[in-house]
Amino acid sequence: MTTTTVNETASAGAARQAPVLPRLLPAAPEDLRHHLARYGPTPYRGQAGQLISDIETSGLTGRGGAAFPVYRKLAIVARARGRKVVVANGAESEPASRKDELLLRAAPNLVLDGLQLAAEATGATEAHLYTHYGPTPEILRALAERAAASLDMVDVTITRAPPRFLAGQESALVNRLGGGPALPTFQPPRVTERGLGGAPTLVQNVETLAHIALIARYGPRWFRAVGTSAEPGSMLTTVYQPDGRCRVVETEIGAPLRTLLSSGPETRAWLVGGYHGTWLPVPQAAALTLEALTLDNGTLKKYGAAAGAGVLAALPSDRCGLTEAARVVGYLAAESAGQCGPCLNGLPRIAAGLAELAGPGHRRQTRADVERWAGLVEGRGACNHPDGTVRFVRSALLVFAPEISLHARGQCSATNRRPFLPLPDGFPTSEEDWT
Amino acid sequence: MPLTLETLKVNPIDCTGHGVCAELLPELVSLDEWGYPIVDPRPVPPQLDREARRAVAACPALALKLMRK
Numbered sequence: 001m002t003t004t005t006v007n008e009t010a011s012a013g014a015a016r017q018a019p020v021l022p023r024l025l026p027a028a029p030e031d032l033r034h035h036l037a038r039y040g041p042t043p044y045r046g047q048a049g050q051l052i053s054d055i056e057t058s059g060l061t062g063r064g065g066a067a068f069p070v071y072r073k074l075a076i077v078a079r080a081r082g083r084k085v086v087v088a089n090g091a092e093s094e095p096a097s098r099k100d101e102l103l104l105r106a107a108p109n110l111v112l113d114g115l116q117l118a119a120e121a122t123g124a125t126e127a128h129l130y131t132h133y134g135p136t137p138e139i140l141r142a143l144a145e146r147a148a149a150s151l152d153m154v155d156v157t158i159t160r161a162p163p164r165f166l167a168g169q170e171s172a173l174v175n176r177l178g179g180g181p182a183l184p185t186f187q188p189p190r191v192t193e194r195g196l197g198g199a200p201t202l203v204q205n206v207e208t209l210a211h212i213a214l215i216a217r218y219g220p221r222w223f224r225a226v227g228t229s230a231e232p233g234s235m236l237t238t239v240y241q242p243d244g245r246c247r248v249v250e251t252e253i254g255a256p257l258r259t260l261l262s263s264g265p266e267t268r269a270w271l272v273g274g275y276h277g278t279w280l281p282v283p284q285a286a287a288l289t290l291e292a293l294t295l296d297n298g299t300l301k302k303y304g305a306a307a308g309a310g311v312l313a314a315l316p317s318d319r320c321g322l323t324e325a326a327r328v329v330g331y332l333a334a335e336s337a338g339q340c341g342p343c344l345n346g347l348p349r350i351a352a353g354l355a356e357l358a359g360p361g362h363r364r365q366t367r368a369d370v371e372r373w374a375g376l377v378e379g380r381g382a383c384n385h386p387d388g389t390v391r392f393v394r395s396a397l398l399v400f401a402p403e404i405s406l407h408a409r410g411q412c413s414a415t416n417r418r419p420f421l422p423l424p425d426g427f428p429t430s431e432e433d434w435t
Numbered sequence: 436m437p438l439t440l441e442t443l444k445v446n447p448i449d450c451t452g453h454g455v456c457a458e459l460l461p462e463l464v465s466l467d468e469w470g471y472p473i474v475d476p477r478p479v480p481p482q483l484d485r486e487a488r489r490a491v492a493a494c495p496a497l498a499l500k501l502m503r504k
Contacts, residue, residue, distance in 0.1 A: 186446045340447035341471035376467050382448045 091168030114209025276388025
């Protein structure tokens with residue numbers, strides 16, 4: 001699969017003008033000089049808490065996948081006393097997602113502006129950047145340029161996220177920043193109440209912080225000019241087309257999915273929301289809901305789906321969806337932290353069951369076993385890994401039911417056996433890779 | 436006696452599947468096929484309050500909690 005991660009629709013905006021789409025991604029990576037020419041300096045408010053009502057009015061939700069209202073986390077940390085911490089989360093541990101990586105490369109100063117503004121709004125005196133790639137040249141350069149220009153009020157510490165699916169989960173992130181392994185812990189207390197070293201900790205996805213940096217400049221009304229009224233704004237998506245191309249595209253929330261994803265005969269199924277996401281059958285979608293199926297959680301919920309961190313894939317019709325799903329679930333099972341009994345026991349069994357269904361012939365009870373195990377792990381983990389995995393598995397069983405029948409008779413509809421959905425190199429990873 | 440509004444919660448990381456809770460409180464706790472507890476999500480009824488507290492105290496992993504909604 002080729003990965004271009006370019007932004008096709010970028011256009012250079014006039015200096016200091018509120019941007020239309022794309023809002024976040026410049027045509028080419030921007031250093032601090034370009035950033036200042038386009039946006040001006042970091043718009044500090046001069047007082048903690050000042051930005052939060054604008055963020056509330058904007059309706060901004062977290063872009064890391066959970067879509068939690070941003071102002072609420074800001075307000076909880078702002079209200080707390082004593083030492084406080086803010087973290088820019090660019091772990092992007094979802095292997096198919098490339099948007100945070102691209103954003104950090106193309107517009108690092110927007111993210112860093114957002115981090116400083118979040119620190120000011122919450123009264124935090126400690127800031128971290130947590131990324132899959134650690135201190136890249138672009139980030140180090142941006143931080144050095146900002147230091148030379150005395151832009152930042154709080155120093156930023158960079159920590160590399162281990163290459164694990166759960167590394168970006170909030171409590172796992174806090175544990176890693178604290179020097180331990182990136183393993184989730186049982187909540188409550190939430191990290192906003194007791195996080196890094198016990199301090200109330202605000203963790204926001206890097207894209208969320210970039211949106212904060214723009215809302216602080218152009219205001220909530222500008223932010224709400226695109227998107228739906230319930231889910232305003234734009235979001236970055238990582239889009240895989242049947243021809244194997246991968247693109248990061250900034251799109252308005254609520255955009256029809258068919259404007260983003262191929263829906264022709266070359267497409268077998270859609271995967272919406274990544275590996276904790278949902279398979280949707282395209283032919284059915286074409287007949288019934290192609291117009292109605294839009295990229296917003298209000299709509300996607302009706303189809304059992306969610307936008308997640310914006311990973312969208314159109315599986316080509318020459319591939320077997322069941323085989324693809326079994327590969328991904330094998331990965332997800334291996335990525336269980338192994339801390340909670342139901343996940344530790346259930347996910348490998350679910351993965352083995354799916355692998356059996358994806359093979360030639362299977363035992364009569366296997367499908368029912370997978371469904372029962374799915375029910376047994378759901379809602380019983382310290383983090384959402386079992387629940388997300390179950391959503392992916394159940395939708396695969398539903399959408400690829402005809403394929404299961406074919407495989408039971410020793411057949412498969414695929415004409416191309418090459419894996420389509422990306423999994424990390426070196427998977428499965430070893431036990432020691434949590435730090 | 437005031438109506439209790441506490442519910443049983445398992446910390447799934449601490450829980451090691453001893454199964455003591457299901458033995459002491461079968462009305463509210465059953466075990467899955469791997470020996471891990473499935474607890475009734477509804478508030479603990481007053482007549483089971485004492486048994487629930489006993490099960491919480493008896494958990495060898497200190498993984499069973501009574502939490503206020």
